[in-house]
Amino acid sequence: KAGLKGSIVKIEPTGFEQIAFWITALAPLLLLGGILGAYLEFKIPGVTWPGIISAICFALFFLGHYLAGLAGWEVVALFVLGMILVLIEILFFAHSTIVFGVLGVFLIIASLLWTMIDRYPQQPFVPTGKMLAIPLLNMFIALVGALIVIGLLARYLPRTSFYRRFALIDSNPPGPSLAGAPRHFATALALAAGMQGTAVTVLRPSGKARFADHVVDVVTEGEFIARETLVTVIRTDGMRVVVKSAAQV
Template sequence: MKNFFLPLLAIFCVLNASPAQSAQNIQKGDVVVVPLQGEVAPSMFLFLRRVQKSAESAGAAALILEMNTYGGRLDSAEQITNLLNRTQLPTYTFINTNAGSAGSLIALATRHIYMAPVSAIGAAAPVLASGDDLGVTARDKTISYWSALIRGSATRNGHNPDVGEAFMNKEKEVKIGERVIHSKGSLLTLNAQEATEAIEGKPLLADGIADSVGDLVKKAALQGSVVKIEPTGFERIALWITALAPLLLLVGIIGAYLEFKIPGASLPGFIAAICFALFFLGHYLAGLAGWEVVGVFVLGVCLVLAEIFFFAHSTILVGVIGICLMLGSLLWAMIDRYPGQTFFPTGPMLRVPLVNLLVAILAALAAIAILARYLPRTSVYRRFILSADIPAGPSLDTAPREFVPTAAVAPGLKGLAVTTLRPSGKARFGQHVVDVVTEGDFIPAETPVAVISTDGMRVVVKTSTS
């Protein structure tokens, strides 16, 4: 059974020593800087979500996005935009040096924008992954949807919604008072000087120009220590792990079943532990799970083991509680919950986690039913059972193989366990080797036993105390 816990311990010890833990070192009042570099992708969303949740939980003073991107996936930009629009933290974007395409949409979801002296923001026209233009219908639908989203996000954060829409829609004119800032016919792109130009007493878009993050902190009069959280590189791994969550749970459940079904085999338990460890690791890196769910899962495992080894004849309550804790921790690890939300998740929060868990459980039950039927017939299973049950020493082949009537094995008769009773096995009574079963206890070989009762060919024994 130690093989089940060692991979869990090893993986989480490695994670504790990794840079991923830096997000947990945010203190109350800190100014948290998050670099958003390169392509806007799902891994960027996972990284930002993890850091933002940590910053909110710690009570950080502000969140600064240090941005340098030419754009990327619109679906990831939408996820990041929704993430930023839901936070109560003061949010800043420092454009150093590009906020192109999807990057400009993310910047509009923060309350304050600062730009490096040589920088640009805008040009957010949607294109195919290959770089080619969308078809007319697809382009019109995409621009219509995103224009509405951009306007809402810009308005919420105090930016000019017309400027945001003109980043994506070349048919949008930007006019302030009598002055036309941008005419129809091309996408709007602003440099630092244009974005900070005061028009009718208010900057067109950006609050100011800053040479660095430190300069931004001074100009924005932010207080507190500046803490920069770097991406770990694990976010891409987390993306795959969270996507494969049902498969990891399926293999983990089957491995745990085989560990108990074939006590002599350690590989199934090791594989199960790896699967569960990767499951929790991926959801932690994705900003979904914390260490508390791991503790609940381990507690559930301990209760199930206690039920098997200590309470097998008295109650099933301990085991049921353990199973509930394990399933609850697996479900909780997949729920996207933010600080300040109610303890009990809502229906939309539960939908995907419940589907993943139910798919894994149903598939595992089907696989276990098949294994229970056909596994005992395989040579691999018989080899493990024999190696586990037959102790070293003379072969049992020389033992008399004869039918022993139950009358010859009466309650109170004492003998010796020949094999480990798990709970079934063989025991010797005088010159006879008999198939016996315990009431659920595991009894090692060479242990004195006594017959409790007989029922036809079934002989029930227990450890003999005298």
């Protein structure tokens, strides 16, 4: 109507932009995969594939938002720092303080939310409620989904052949002392709080212990326990057996 002349130029998204779009759209699923992988890594000592899956999910999450221009490498640094603090809490300060763990979890959540904020020039540094709406929704979906799946896994996974294939408790460490150890699964043993056994490997914090004629995977609450140390079961937590040095019970 205005009588303007000129060619119409259509701007098409590049391949990287399309990848970024799909990754950001799948942010809740990537967060869910990262959380579940981290959970299984801690629940099944000695198995590395859940940790690898978790790392891939979080890497794709940050990469997609980086390609979309929503985040820089500083949020990745905050996330890694948070993970380091959580590991320090688990390995060294599990019985003394929660400061490192709380600070680490805060940095992890803050970095994930900050990554998903859609920020434009001239907007305030502190995000508004409207800016946080989508990130909080994505985080809520991921956390609720993770809790549901974790609950189902804790209840049904130990009964499956899939779990037993990857979580064999009887994998013997090197040495003649375990040559005759019978094969058993953690879920098939009647282990209860108060039962005593002997560490057959160094527990740092996971390893193996012998209870009667059975060798099982165990984990401490952060302490390192030397081989041949007498240990006591303090609880059975879902898929794992938590022990402590008998001298400290």
